Amino acid sequence: MYSHHLFDQLAELGLSEWGARLEPVLSQRLSARHHGDFDKWQAAIARLPEAIPTLVDLNQSAIEIGIAADLSAEQHNSLLEQLRQFHPWRKGPFNLFGHYIDTEWRSDWKWDRLVKDIAPLSGRKVLDIGCGSGYHSWRMRGAAADFVLGIDPTMIFVMQYFVMQRYIQDYHVAVLPLGIDELPDQLNCFDSVFSMGLLYHRRDPKAHLQELKSCLRDEGELILETLVIDEEFGDVLIPEGRYAQMRNVWSIPSIKTLEGWLKQEGYNKVRCIDVNVTSIEEQRTTEWMQFQSLSDYLDSSDPGKTTEGYPAPMRAIMLAEK
Numbered sequence: 001m002y003s004h005h006l007f008d009q010l011a012e013l014g015l016s017e018w019g020a021r022l023e024p025v026l027s028q029r030l031s032a033r034h035h036g037d038f039d040k041w042q043a044a045i046a047r048l049p050e051a052i053p054t055l056v057d058l059n060q061s062a063i064e065i066g067i068a069a070d071l072s073a074e075q076h077n078s079l080l081e082q083l084r085q086f087h088p089w090r091k092g093p094f095n096l097f098g099h100y101i102d103t104e105w106r107s108d109w110k111w112d113r114l115v116k117d118i119a120p121l122s123g124r125k126v127l128d129i130g131c132g133s134g135y136h137s138w139r140m141r142g143a144a145a146d147f148v149l150g151i152d153p154t155m156i157f158v159m160q161y162f163v164m165q166r167y168i169q170d171y172h173v174a175v176l177p178l179g180i181d182e183l184p185d186q187l188n189c190f191d192s193v194f195s196m197g198l199l200y201h202r203r204d205p206k207a208h209l210q211e212l213k214s215c216l217r218d219e220g221e222l223i224l225e226t227l228v229i230d231e232e233f234g235d236v237l238i239p240e241g242r243y244a245q246m247r248n249v250w251s252i253p254s255i256k257t258l259e260g261w262l263k264q265e266g267y268n269k270v271r272c273i274d275v276n277v278t279s280i281e282e283q284r285t286t287e288w289m290q291f292q293s294l295s296d297y298l299d300s301s302d303p304g305k306t307t308e309g310y311p312a313p314m315r316a317i318m319l320a321e322k
C-alpha cells in the first residue's frame with residue numbers, strides 16, 4: 001500500500017537502509033496476521049467509489065476532499081457505508097465529498113493554537129509521532145512541509161489515513177504503522193518533530209524527551225503537547241490507577257516541571273505557547289465516534305475533576321530547540 005515515493009523520501013533523509021529494513025515490517029503489519037480486521041478494512045478501501053476529487057484543500061479546519069457533485073447518489077451511499085467501517089473516527093474533522101466527518105476531537109483547535117508560534121513548516125521534513133488518523137500530518141503538508149512522516153501503532157488510525165490518501169494522492173505525507181520504539185536510534189534528521197498527546201502514555205517521560213531529541217537535526221524544533229497540572233497540585237501527578245478512565249497515564253507534570261525536564265535533557269529556547277483546559281465541545285461523542293467521551297470522564301457534580309477525583313484534563317503546548 002506504500003509506493004516507491006515513501007522509500008525515495010526516506011532516501012532523501014539519508015534513511016535508505018532503514019527503508020529497506022522497513023519493507024517486510026510494513027507488509028506484515030498491513031495484513032490479517034497483524035490485525036484481525038485488516039481484510040475487512042482493505043475490502044472497504046477497495047470498495048470506495050472510483051472518483052477524482054475536483055478539489056483538495058489541506059488548509060481548512062475540516063480537511064476538504066472533493067465536493068458533493070463529484071459523486072453520484074449511489075456513490076455517496078457507498079462512500080458512507082465504507083467510511084462507517086472505520087469507526088471510531090477520533091481525530092479530524094474531514095469533509096469528504098460534502099460529508100462532514102465530525103470526529104470525537106476538534107483537532108483543528110489544537111492546530112490553531114500552535115500554528116502561529118512554531119517555526120514555519122515550509123520546505124521542512126517533519127516527524128509526527130503518535131499521529132492518529134494523520135489529521136495534523138495533512139495540516140502540516142497544507143502548511144507547505146516538504147515531507148511529513150507520521151507514525152502510529154494503532155492500525156485503525158493508519159487505515160483512516162489510507163482512506164484519505166486514496167483521494168488526496170499526496171506522497172509527501174506517509175503514515176506508518178509503527179510505535180516510537182521502532183524508529184532507529186539517532187535519526188538526527190528531522191527539521192520539526194511533533195509529539196502530541198503521547199508523553200503521558202510513556203512510562204519514562206524524560207527518556208521520551210531524549211528519544212524526540214535524537215530524531216531532530218541540530219537546531220530543529222520540538223513541538224510537544226501533553227497533559228499538565230496546575231502547580232497547586234504539585235510538581236507531577238502520578239495517577240494511581242486510571243486518569244479520566246485511561247489506563248495508561250503515567251505522569252502529568254506541571255508546566256514548570258516540564259520546562260525543567262526539557263532543559264535537563266539539553267533543549268534550548270524552551271517555552272510554553274499555550275495552556276488550555278479541554279472542553280466538552282472539543283472532545284465529545286459524535287455520530288462518527290459513538291463511544292463515551294470527555295463528559296463521561298468528568299465528575300458530574302464537579303466538572304473541574306475527573307471521575308477519579310483528579311484535576312480535569314488540561315493541556316500545554318511547549319516548543320524547544322535541539
Ligand SMILES: C[S@@+](CC[C@H](N)C(=O)[O-])C[C@H]1O[C@@H](n2cnc3c(N)ncnc32)[C@H](O)[C@@H]1O
Pocket residue numbers: 091107110129130131132133151152153154157178179180181195196197198201225
Ligand atoms: C492522544 S492520541 C494523539 C493524536 C494526535 N497526535 C493528536 O494530538 O491529536 C495518542 C496517539 O498516540 C498513539 N500511540 C500510542 N503509543 C504510541 C507509541 N509507542 N508510539 C507512537 N504512537 C503511539 C496512539 O495510537 C494515539 O493515536
